[in-house]
Amino acid sequence: MRFDRGTDLLVWSLLVLNGIVISVLSEILRRALHRRDVDRNLLTNVVGGTSDAIYVKDLKGRYLLANGAAASYLGRPQAEVLGRDDLAMLPAETALAIGKLDQEIIASGRTQTQEEYLVNQSGERILFQSTKGPIYDPSGAVVGLFGVSRDITKSKLAEERIQYLAHYDVLTGLPNRVQLDERIQHAIGQAADGGQKLAVLFLDLDHFKDINDSLGHSVGDALLVALARRLRGIMRADDMVARLGGDEFVFLLQGVDVGGLAQTAQRILDVVEEPFSIEQHELTVSGSIGIALYPDDSGDLEGLVKCADAAMYRAKQNGRNRYCFFTAEIEALTVRRMQVVSALRHALEQHQLTIHYQPQFSARDGRIIGAEALLRWHHPLLGQVSPEEFIPAAEDSGLIVTIGEWVLRRAVRQMKAWLDEGMAPFVLAVNLSTVQFRHPNLPAMVATILAEEQLPPQYLELELTESGAMHDPPAAIAVMDQLHEHGVRMAIDDFGIAYSSLSYLKKFKVYKLKIDQSFVRDISADPEDRAIVTAIIAMARGLGLRTIAEGVETQAQLEFLREHGCDEIQGYYYSKPLTAEQFGRFVHEVEPCAA
Numbered sequence: 001m002r003f004d005r006g007t008d009l010l011v012w013s014l015l016v017l018n019g020i021v022i023s024v025l026s027e028i029l030r031r032a033l034h035r036r037d038v039d040r041n042l043l044t045n046v047v048g049g050t051s052d053a054i055y056v057k058d059l060k061g062r063y064l065l066a067n068g069a070a071a072s073y074l075g076r077p078q079a080e081v082l083g084r085d086d087l088a089m090l091p092a093e094t095a096l097a098i099g100k101l102d103q104e105i106i107a108s109g110r111t112q113t114q115e116e117y118l119v120n121q122s123g124e125r126i127l128f129q130s131t132k133g134p135i136y137d138p139s140g141a142v143v144g145l146f147g148v149s150r151d152i153t154k155s156k157l158a159e160e161r162i163q164y165l166a167h168y169d170v171l172t173g174l175p176n177r178v179q180l181d182e183r184i185q186h187a188i189g190q191a192a193d194g195g196q197k198l199a200v201l202f203l204d205l206d207h208f209k210d211i212n213d214s215l216g217h218s219v220g221d222a223l224l225v226a227l228a229r230r231l232r233g234i235m236r237a238d239d240m241v242a243r244l245g246g247d248e249f250v251f252l253l254q255g256v257d258v259g260g261l262a263q264t265a266q267r268i269l270d271v272v273e274e275p276f277s278i279e280q281h282e283l284t285v286s287g288s289i290g291i292a293l294y295p296d297d298s299g300d301l302e303g304l305v306k307c308a309d310a311a312m313y314r315a316k317q318n319g320r321n322r323y324c325f326f327t328a329e330i331e332a333l334t335v336r337r338m339q340v341v342s343a344l345r346h347a348l349e350q351h352q353l354t355i356h357y358q359p360q361f362s363a364r365d366g367r368i369i370g371a372e373a374l375l376r377w378h379h380p381l382l383g384q385v386s387p388e389e390f391i392p393a394a395e396d397s398g399l400i401v402t403i404g405e406w407v408l409r410r411a412v413r414q415m416k417a418w419l420d421e422g423m424a425p426f427v428l429a430v431n432l433s434t435v436q437f438r439h440p441n442l443p444a445m446v447a448t449i450l451a452e453e454q455l456p457p458q459y460l461e462l463e464l465t466e467s468g469a470m471h472d473p474p475a476a477i478a479v480m481d482q483l484h485e486h487g488v489r490m491a492i493d494d495f496g497i498a499y500s501s502l503s504y505l506k507k508f509k510v511y512k513l514k515i516d517q518s519f520v521r522d523i524s525a526d527p528e529d530r531a532i533v534t535a536i537i538a539m540a541r542g543l544g545l546r547t548i549a550e551g552v553e554t555q556a557q558l559e560f561l562r563e564h565g566c567d568e569i570q571g572y573y574y575s576k577p578l579t580a581e582q583f584g585r586f587v588h589e590v591e592p593c594a595a
C-alpha cells in the first residue's frame with residue numbers, strides 16, 4: 001500500500017532537502033509505522049537511499065527495521081541485524097549506553113534529538129546526532145522506538161578544530177589574541193568588582209628577525225615553540241600567557257602584588273635568556289618587557305595592551321633585555337613618536353628633508369680631506385626634528401630604507417657636482433642605518449646610484465655603527481666584501497662603545513674607525529677616556545686602519561689626538577655641519593687652512 005499524499009511530499013522533501021533529512025525521516029517513520037497497512041518494502045526502499053542510519057526497535061531493543069547505513073554501523077549484513085539487539089552486535093558498554101537512552105525516550109514518550117557515541121566492533125568511535133521517538137499502536141500504547149542517526153564525527157572534529165584555531169596559536173599552542181581578549185575582559189570585570197589590580201606584560205624578543213634571517217624560519221619557529229613551553233611552565237594557574245604573533249607574547253597576571261611585578265618580569269627575562277639548543281644551534285636570545293596596570297594605566301583591554309607595548313618599546317630604547325613600567329612620560333613620548341612617524345611618511349614628497357655636510361680634516365696639516373653627509377628635517381609644525389629622534393623612528397617604521405636611499409643619491413649627486421665644479425677631491429661619508437645595511441639589496445643599490453650619478457666609487461665612504469657591524473659579524477663581513485668589490489670604502493662609526501671582537505675587526509673590509517665622541521668629549525680631564533682613545537688609535541694602526549675623531553670642539557682635544565697619532569678630525573672646532581652652499585663657500589674660503 002502507498003503512503004498518503006502528505007507522506008509522498010515528505011519523501012520528496014527528504015530527497016531534495018538533505019539538510020532537514022533527520023526531521024523529515026522522523027516524521028515519515030512516526031506516521032507510517034503506526035499504520036497497520038504500512039508497506040515495508042516501499043519503506044525500506046525509501047530509507048535505504050540515505051546515508052543516515054534509520055531503524056526501528058521493539059520494546060526489547062530488537063531491530064524490526066534497519067537500513068543499509070544502520071547495518072553498516074552495526075557491522076552486520078542487513079538481514080542479520082533484524083531480530084537482534086545492540087548487545088548482540090556492539091561492545092557491551094556502547095550497547096548498554098544506547099539502551100539506557102532508548103529506555104529514557106520510551107519512558108518520556110517524547111521524540112528527542114541528542115548526540116550519542118557508538119564504539120563499533122573495530123573499536124572505532126563514531127559520534128551520532130540521533131533523533132529517536134516512541135512508536136504507538138492505535139490504542140496509544142508504546143510498542144517500539146524509531147531512530148534516525150547521522151554520523152557527525154567529521155563535522156564535529158572540524159567544528160572543534162575551528163574552535164581551537166579561533167582561540168589558540170597554531171605554532172605554539174598558546175592562547176591567541178582572541179582568547180587573551182576574552183580573558184582580559186573577564187579579568188577586568190572581576191578586578192573591578194573586587195577592587196583588585198591586573199597586570200599586562202608585553203614581551204618582545206630582541207633581534208628575533210635576525211635568527212629567522214640568518215638561520216631560517218624553521219629554526220625561528222622551533223625557538224618560539226620551545227620558548228612558549230618555558231613561559232607556560234612558569235605561569236601560575238590563574239595567569240595566562242598568549243602569543244600575539246611573531247615574537248610577541250602577552251602575560252595577564254591577576255590579583256597582582258605590584259611590588260612583586262618587577263621580580264616576575266625579571267624571572268621571565270631570565271627564562272628567555274637561558275640557552276636554547278635547536279637543530280645543532282646553541283642559541284641565546286633576550287627579550288624586552290613592558291608592564292601596564294589595571295586600573296592605574298588604563299581601564300580597558302586595548303588601552304592596557306597599548307600601554308604595555310609602549311613601555312616595551314621604551315625598554316628596547318633603554319638597551320633591551322630589560323623591563324619597563326608604563327609611565328606618564330612614556331605616554332607623552334609615545335604620542336610624540338606617533339606624530340613623528342606619521343609626519344615622516346610625507347617628509348620626502350613634501351621636500352622637508354635636506355642634507356648638511358660637515359667637513360673632515362687631516363690632523364696632520366688641517367686640510368679638508370672629507371665630509372660627512374648629515375640628514376636634516378624641518379617640519380612646518382614640529383619644527384626642526386633632531387636625527388637622533390627621527391632616525392630611530394624611521395628605522396622602526398621601515399621608512400629608513402626609502403629615506404636612506406634618497407640621502408645616498410642626493411649626497412652622491414652633490415659630490416659629483418662639486419667635483420664637476422672643480423672642487424679639490426675629498427671623500428664623502430654617508431651614514432648607513434643598521435636596517436639599511438641588513439637590506440639584501442644594499443650593495444646593488446649603492447652600485448646603481450654611483451653608476452647613474454656617474455660618481456667614481458673612491459669618493460664614497462659608508463659609515464656603519466660598530467654595534468650594527470658587530471650584531472651579526474659573518475653577515476656584515478659578506479656585505480662589506482660586496483661593497484668593497486664595488487670599490488666603496490667602509491668606516492666603522494661610533495667606535496669604542498660596542499666592544500668589537502678583534503678577530504672580526506680583522507675580517508671586516510673597513511678603511512677607517514671613527515672614535516665615538518663620548519670618549520673625545522672628556523679627553524682632557526678623564527684618564528680612562530684618554531686611555532681608550534690611545535688604545536683605539538694604536539689598535540687601528542696595528543690593523544692598518546685610519547682613525548677619525550668626531551665631536552672635536554677644543555684646541556686641547558685636537559692636540560691630544562694629533563699627538564697620539566689620530567689621522568682625521570671632525571667637529572665644531574673646525575666647523576658645524578653646513579648646507580651644501582655654505583660648504584662650497586667654506587671650502588673656497590678656508591682651503592688651504594693649516595691648524
Ligand SMILES: Nc1nc2c(ncn2[C@@H]2O[C@H](COP(=O)(O)O[C@H]3[C@@H](O)[C@H](n4cnc5c(=O)[nH]c(N)nc54)O[C@@H]3COP(=O)(O)O)[C@@H](O)[C@H]2O)c(=O)[nH]1
Pocket residue numbers: 358372373374375376386387388391404407431432433463493494550551552553570571572573577
Ligand atoms: N642612518 C643615518 N643616520 C644619520 C643620518 N644623518 C644623521 N644621522 C645620525 O643621526 C645621529 C645624530 O646626527 P646629528 O644630529 O647630525 O649629529 C652629528 C653631528 O652634527 C654631531 N657633531 C659633529 N661634530 C660635533 C661636535 O663637535 N660636537 C657635538 N656635540 N656634536 C657634533 O655628531 C653627529 C655625527 O654623528 P656620526 O654619524 O656618529 O659621526 C648621528 O648618529 C648620525 O649618524 C643619515 O642620513 N642616515
